[in-house]
Amino acid sequence: MATYLEFIQQNEERDGVRFSWNVWPSSRLEATRMVVPLACLLTPLKERPDLPPVQYEPVLCSRPTCKAILNPLCQVDYRARLWACNFCFQRNQFPPAYAGISEVNQPAELMPQFSTIEYVVQRGPQCPLIFLYVVDTCLEEDDLQALKESLQMSLSLLPPDSLVGLITFGRMVQVHELSCEGISKSYVFRGTKDLTAKQIQDMLGLTKPTVPVQPVQPAQPHEQPFVSSRFLQPVHKIDMNLTDLLGELQRDPWPVPQGKRPLRSTGVAVSIAVGLLEGTFPNTGARIMLFMGGPPTQGPGMVVGDELKVPIRSWHDIEKDNARFMKKATKHYEMLANRAAANGHCIDIYACALDQTGLLEMKCCTNLTGGYMVMGDSFNTSLFKQTFQRIFSKDFNGHFRMAFGATLEVKTSRELKIAGAIGPCVSLNVKGPCVSENELGVGGTSQWKICGLDPTSTLGIYFEVVSQGGRGAVQFVTHYQHSSTQRRIRVTTVARNWADAQSQLKHIEAAFDQEAAAVLMARLGVFRAESEEGPDVLRWLDRQLIRLCQKFGQYNKEDPTSFRLSDSFSLYPQFMFHLRRSPFLQVFNNSPDESSCYRHHFARQDLTQSLIMIQPILYSYSFHGPPEPVLLDSSSILPDRILLMDTFFQIVIYLGETIAQWQKAGYQDMPEYENFKHLLQAPLDDAQEILQARFPMPRYINTEHGGSQARFLLSKVNPSQTHNNLYAWGQETGAPILTDDVSLQVFMDHLKKLAVSSAC
């Protein structure tokens, strides 16, 4: 019989789903005693090269309050041509097209291996994708030139039929009218005054978007009649003119006095972008791509004033309630984000500057719409250029990975209710019998909207157990616009067994997925951290961990040394330890913008990447054997080893002291020591594989013992040896870390003491 690990892995590969518990506790009370809620990570568009979409529409349950989709869990009576919905038990007639089905001739959606299946929706118009560039011109010359080149390059990467538009801003905001005729025109707006959507649309002279463009020359087969606007034109028509227009962009002409910041009207620029798309192309896939080289300093949404001597807010300022612009600016961008999300448009932010740019206030733009947030030092860096290129990466079929306008609907069998979701989504406020009153994350609904997504986008979905019945089942239905502009529906239906928590706890324990549980709890923690005080979140996390250990640990009361956890829980405390130290919950040493950026990526990545973020991976390379994973601990730092650490945001290669000395002496260049050359190369090759594929592109740190950059490694490893306890261990192995942070050992000791104590 396959172990649960295999079961978990197979399910993830097939359905893109990982549950915290794979055997469910059969009563509400018992479920709350599990501590970790019943929840799952769902990757709606998980790449499935082996799953071709079917070219027909799904069959729905006829009960109006149900409408679940035909799936392998349904009972079928082939002779009577009936199927029973496994969610509401309604008997439904098969449609006429299914007349020929039988036990030996099943449609795909009834076969168990198609628990996840994708349908192509044939009807309805296919609208082109839309890309609206919003470009900050208050950049240094080099930076502006690099950004212009990246944008020109992107015109070669965009789908030829997609529409593209350009808004530039600095002190004023310019909306460029794109035409093939020669003279370029633009509409100029003041950057100080916000306008309503209607005002923007009136001032731009936008008419109703239902007038089709007649093809001028009937001989052009690829020109279909579709809508376009003076501001958003098809790439294949406008690329030459737009290339020139981009090439001619100048720095913002307004002089910046000594001691001042440039006046940047980002708030109005984004407002105009949102209003423009609202008025011309509502409810179709579009990306607003905002490129900024500094903070907004003027108008609505300004984050800091123009006096350089007044710095942009830090965490300290925020704690002391000393951030004057924060509330108003956040409100402005939240309003814009909600409007964009309502229209199915996503907003990306590409912020490249050495100081903060206001990502804290603007994060709702990306987080509510599913847009990307990329933070870099300059547009003239490989990090920005390649991250930007990867947005346009293609899958194995040559289609763009990005997808648009998704709605996720979750249906559950009667025994479960939906508590909420955490991820890059907004609620669609759809109430119903399967919606729980207890909210976790974005709750009070069974449907969410994700305006921008890709094959790695992952949501955390939280459930509440209310009773026990037959087999518990959940169906995830994702309607979305594929990058080929086809509309598709991805349906995943999963089921699990129940068990009585009193008598069958061992079964429930064995089916615990500690990795999924860690990520789901982490998402809850980070969600809380947005509105609660940091120390409160840590206390909550600690309390949950202690309760979990009390419930599932094996121990003798009041005897910490007897404490043991079974294999399915053994990594969980370690994850929690590293989570407490992570930049997601520890804002010390990060600016508010950096924390916002880290949290943004954490709230949308799949399980493997999320775990890397919580507890970085550490691999050790040596002459003793092949590369092996090692404890993320100071004892792993040894003179004759090379370490490769992956934190998701950074790739660190660290040469141990002896290795560094050998490299300095040049042994890698001598033919007799060729194996040393291979040893040095091995981590570089592995790092390259990661760097080639990851989005966003990580920073790359190549350092050695004693190097200043070694701090990236030293700050992440568990400090089992510090200056405080170095001599207590007797022998000197590994590198001591100069810190007062609690080590994993001390943490575990405290945990065990508290878990076995009857006082708790």
Added chain:
Amino acid sequence: MAELYVKPGNKERGWNDPPQFSYGLQTQAGGPKRTSLTKRVAAPQDGSPRVPTSETSPGAPPVGPPPPSRPPLVGSSLSSTQPTNFPVVESETLLEDVLTPLEQALEDCRGHTKKQVCDDISRRLALLQEQWAGGKLSMPVKKRMALLVQELSSHQWDAADDIHRSLMVDHVTEVSQWMVGVKRLIAEKRILSSEEEANEEKSTATAEQNQTVPGIQQAP
């Protein structure tokens, strides 16, 4: 064939800027990974740190050399990041070899494409010529343009398009001003060629019709 290379990042402008991969390497990524670095080690439950074996003790005076490998092999294996050996093109890529087919392609499109577009393309080809003759274009750009033109002449539109993309990604500074003209030219030739094929099919169909209908007198 696009080039496969890795350049260092821009250390001056970005701290720890990662290396820059060429278009060829980036589009390659996505196949099965050699090694999946995702394993972890559980901390020992009893709390004591693992004490792994170590060959040298820290703080000791300068250590000896690393363990030597076997006697060096003749024709030692290449490191995996070295690019595969392409046949080295000894001769200079000639401007005429690239420009003439492009101008010919433009001529072919003149009857069918809007005048303004043709003029715009022509302007950019002139710019290409100027930059090439002025020595402003690097060898890899010239080589890849020669390949692009070959693909264009053989009606391999997707391949030509891919080469244009790889040039835009890897050498945007050199090519951005005129490459969009080449891109358009490929697109226009593709349309023109598919129309010609469609017309040919129509005319062969009617020719067959004429042949199969008996008894029709040919015009004198």
